[in-house]
Every structure is written in structure tokens, then in C-alpha cells.
Amino acid sequence: MTAALRIGVDGRAFASPAGGIRRYVFELYAALATVAPEADVVAIGAPAGLVLPPRVRRRGALPFPTNLGWMAASLPLAVRGAGLSVFHAPAYKAPLWGVHPQVVTIHDVSYERKPEWDAYRNDRLRRAFYRRGALAADRVVTDSSFSRDEIVAAYGIDPRRITVVPLAASTVFAPGPCDATALPPGVRQPYALHVGDLHVRRNLSTAVAALLDLRRGGSALHLVCAGIDRGIGGGLRAATAADPDALVLTGPVDERALVNLYRGAALLVYPSMYEGFGLPVLEAMQSGVPVVAANRASVPEVAGDAALLLDATDVRAWRAAIELVSRDTAAQARLRDAGVARAAQFSWARTARETLAVFQQAAAGAFG
Numbered sequence: 001m002t003a004a005l006r007i008g009v010d011g012r013a014f015a016s017p018a019g020g021i022r023r024y025v026f027e028l029y030a031a032l033a034t035v036a037p038e039a040d041v042v043a044i045g046a047p048a049g050l051v052l053p054p055r056v057r058r059r060g061a062l063p064f065p066t067n068l069g070w071m072a073a074s075l076p077l078a079v080r081g082a083g084l085s086v087f088h089a090p091a092y093k094a095p096l097w098g099v100h101p102q103v104v105t106i107h108d109v110s111y112e113r114k115p116e117w118d119a120y121r122n123d124r125l126r127r128a129f130y131r132r133g134a135l136a137a138d139r140v141v142t143d144s145s146f147s148r149d150e151i152v153a154a155y156g157i158d159p160r161r162i163t164v165v166p167l168a169a170s171t172v173f174a175p176g177p178c179d180a181t182a183l184p185p186g187v188r189q190p191y192a193l194h195v196g197d198l199h200v201r202r203n204l205s206t207a208v209a210a211l212l213d214l215r216r217g218g219s220a221l222h223l224v225c226a227g228i229d230r231g232i233g234g235g236l237r238a239a240t241a242a243d244p245d246a247l248v249l250t251g252p253v254d255e256r257a258l259v260n261l262y263r264g265a266a267l268l269v270y271p272s273m274y275e276g277f278g279l280p281v282l283e284a285m286q287s288g289v290p291v292v293a294a295n296r297a298s299v300p301e302v303a304g305d306a307a308l309l310l311d312a313t314d315v316r317a318w319r320a321a322i323e324l325v326s327r328d329t330a331a332q333a334r335l336r337d338a339g340v341a342r343a344a345q346f347s348w349a350r351t352a353r354e355t356l357a358v359f360q361q362a363a364a365g366a367f368g
Contacts, residue, residue, distance in 0.1 A: 005039045007359055008084040010075065011046025011058065013091050019252065020107070020279060021091045027170060028090070029053040031352035039356070044078045045070070071129060072096045085363040094133035101362040104137035106130075108147050108276025108298075110201060112154040117201040117274065131155060139362045141165050141355060143277035144298035165354040166302075167277050168346040172255060175288030175340070178264030182257050184250040190221050191248070192322060193265035193289070195258070195280035196272075197227040198249070203271040203294065203312055204232065208239050208247065210318035215246055221326050223269070224248045226261055262287035267325045267335075270294065273312050278302050282346055285339030290332055292321045306342035307335065 013025040029041060030053035043052055045061035052058065061078035075095040079087060087095070087102040094104045110117060111127055134140060134155045140162045142148050148162045178189075192211060196202060204225065211223050222245060225236070233249050240247040253261065262268075268284035270293035278299045284291050285306060293299050294312035303309060308325065310317045324331050 005036075005085045005356075005359060005363060006083055007039060007041045008044050008059075008079055008082055008087045009041065009056075010089050010091070010093075011043030011052075011061075012070070014043060014052060015047050015050055016091060018091070023170065023279075024105075024107075024167065025090045026053055027168070027348045028352055028355060029056050031348035032356060035349055035352040036356050042082060042084070044082070045074060067093060067129060068125070075099065086359045088359065089133060089137075092130045092133055094136060096132060101138040101365070102136070103139045103141060103358055103362050104133045105141045106134060106147070106151055106276075107143055108274070109150050109154040110274045110276075113150055114201065114274055117199065137161070138365075139163065139358050141358055143167050144301050146298040146301060147276040163354070163358050165351055165358070166346055167279055167282070168348045168351055169279065169282040169286040169343055170348070172259055173262060173283045173286045175336075176263055179260050180264070182260040183264060184226070184248075184253055184257055184261075186248045187224050187250065187261070187264075188222075189264055190266045190326065191224045191264070192221055192267050192269045192326070193261055193284070194223065194225045194269050195227060195261070195283065196270075198225060198229045198232045198236070200230075200232055201272060201274045202232075203273045204236060205239065206271045206313055206315055206318055207269045207322075208236055209315045210322055212240065212243060212246055213315070213319050214323055215243060219323070219326070221266060221322070222246050222248065224250060224261065224265070226250045226253050226258065228252050258283075259287070262289050265289050267292055267322065269318075269322065270299065271310075271312055271318065272296065272299065275299055281307065282343050286343035288336050288340055290325045290335035291339060292318070292325060304342050306338035 013021055016022050033055040041056045042059045043056050044059045046058045061074045076098045079099050087099050089104045145164050148164050152159050262284055267290045270281055272294055273296050275297045281291055281302050291307035293307050293309055295309040296312050308321045
């Protein structure tokens with residue numbers, strides 16, 4: 001059956017403004033080219049000149065400047081006549097009519113379950129797109145058991161239609177020496193690292209408070225946050241106004257800088273209150289970086305027993321854990337070794353194989 005499988009994918013995802021979505025769709029289809037080279041993959045509407053994964057072909061679509069136009073007209077019209085076995089919407093939004101069978105990937109539903117944390121909470125049209133895509137999908141793929149349960153709670157979808165397919169860290173993340181020339185301006189060792197856009201739900205105030213207290217005790221450690229500021233950067237700067245050297249907000253970084261940020265970090269801090277997966281946890285582990293993270297949402301699924309998992313809001317516990325990991329070489333070695341072993345259990349080849357199985361089931365009209 002795989003030999004005849006023709007997969008269409010929303011090509012705009014390869015140029016998504018969200019770095020996590022770009023990484024997901026590129027890594028998935030790059031791995032799929034190796035796992036199932038006989039599968040025919042068509043990226044519908046991928047921007048001209050954009051580098052696509054191997055064996056992924058580009059198919060044009062009528063350009064529409066809005067998401068509504070894209071979902072209501074461009075995608076449905078482009079899919080007609082494409083002879084697809086299955087269509088994949090890799091980032092929540094799916095065609096509004098006429099495209100079946102379709103598989104929709106929903107990474108998390110924080111915007112429905114915790115709208116007070118969502119940067120787009122007033123965008124009713126966006127949330128309506130997401131709900132429509134979830135309810136219309138023949139199959140849903142998500143990153144964790146936590147997200148599966150949240151999707152069921154948010155949309156009332158039969159859990160048999162949802163398949164959990166874990167993500168993985170890219171192979172570019174690996175232990176090695178840090179190239180200081182590749183680090184963003186203002187970054188100096190020693191530092192604790194946070195990777196990911198700066199959302200309220202990332203709960204960075206806990207990490208900042210813990211680090212400030214540690215620095216008052218004489219520590220030279222500072223916090224580096226790599227990611228787009230989604231509205232909390234000003235508050236973080238205000239919290240560190242009396243000790244501005246405690247915090248560096250790099251903004252978005254390229255892959256070379258990110259690889260070296262991990263390699264140079266004393267530890268990753270990840271105090272997030274809500275994650276569909278938490279890919280930076282795996283990226284840090286695969287880079288040989290100790291991880292201290294919140295015991296919330298999907299993070300325990302990803303980290304297993306290879307990280308220090310703490311109550312998300314217990315500043316005293318975070319201070320103690322950060323101090324332990326930054327100063328105790330035995331603790332560093334234990335977490336480093338455990339993290340590398342844990343990350344090795346995940347791979348994009350596995351993600352591709354398990355996602356391909358969902359495509360095959362959807363194409364055959366099968367469930368379970």
C-alpha cells in the first residue's frame with residue numbers, strides 16, 4: 001500500500017513563522033524520505049525558492065493573503081485533481097471543505113484549555129479554524145498522551161481517532177565544545193538557558209526569581225532566554241532591573257547559535273506550566289546538558305527520570321536545584337548521562353514511521 005501512497009501536505013508550514021512548526025514539518029518529511037522513499041509527497045503551496053526536504057515536490061496553489069482564503073479556497077482547489085491518498089495539515093489549520101481523508105496534527109490546545117495564557121486569545125477566527133480542523137479530521141496526530149487527553153476534553157473527539165506520535169531532537173544537537181563566536185551578543189558563561197518563545201505559560205518568572213536569589217548569594221550564573229518575546233519580556237527586564245546582568249533576552253536565534261547555546265549552558269531551565277511536548281527538553285538532553293524542569297503537562301512524559309522535575313511555582317526548590325546542578329559535578333554528570341540515554345529513545349525516523357502508519361490508516365478508512 002505504501003508504494004501507492006500519495007501524501008499532500010500544506011506547504012506553507014515549511015515557511016511558518018513558528019520555528020517549532022518549521023522544525024516539525026521539515027524533520028518529519030526529511031525522515032519520511034528515508035523511511036518510505038517510495039511514498040510520493042507533494043507540498044501544496046510551498047513558497048517558491050524555499051528549500052524542501054528530499055523527495056518532497058512542490059505543487060502550486062492560488063495565492064490568498066489570508067488564512068481564511070487559503071483554507072476556504074486555495075487548498076481545497078489545489079487538492080482537487082492532485083490524486084492524493086491522504087492530506088496532512090501539520091499545524092492545526094485544515095482545509096474548510098472537500099478534502100478527505102485528512103490527518104491533522106495538533107501539538108497542544110492551550111488556547112482552548114487555558115485561553116488566559118494564549119497570546120492570541122482574542123483571535124476568535126483563529127480558534128474557530130483550529131476547532132473546525134480538529135472536528136473535520138479523519139485522524140488526529142498529537143505529540144503526547146497529555147495532549148491527547150486535552151484534545152478530547154477541548155473538542156469531545158473520540159480518542160480512537162487520535163494517535164500519539166512523539167517528536168525528537170534533530171541530529172544537529174549533540175555534545176561538543178561551544179563555539180563562543182557563534183553565541184548571541186551579551187551571552188557569557190556561566191549561564192542557565194531557556195529555549196522557546198516567551199509566553200506567560202512558560203512561567204519564566206519562577207526561574208528569574210530563583211536565579212536572582214542565587215546571585216544575591218554570590219553566584220555568577222545568569223539566565224539566557226532564546227526565543228521570540230510574546231509579551232513578557234518587559235516584565236522579566238523589570239524584575240531584573242536591580243541586577244540587569246542577570247538576564248539576556250536574545251530574541252530568535254539561528255540553528256548554529258542554538259546548537260552552541262546548548263553546548264555552552266550549565267543547565268536548561270524549563271519551568272513551563274503547559275506544553276504539548278517540550279522539544280527543548282530533548283534538545284538539551286541530546287546536547288549533554290542537565291535539565292531542570294516543571295513537573296507539569298507533557299514534560300514528565302518527555303523527560304522521564306532524566307531531569308530534575310519540580311513544582312512549577314516553588315521558587316525555593318528551583319533555587320536549590322539550579323545551585324545543585326551548577327556547582328555539583330557529580331549531579332551534572334548523572335543528569336548529563338541520563339539525558340543522553342533518554343534522548344536516544346526518540347528519533348525522527350520513529351516519528352516518521354508512526355506518522356506514516358496513521359496516513360495509511362486514514363487512506364484505508366481504518367481506525368485503531
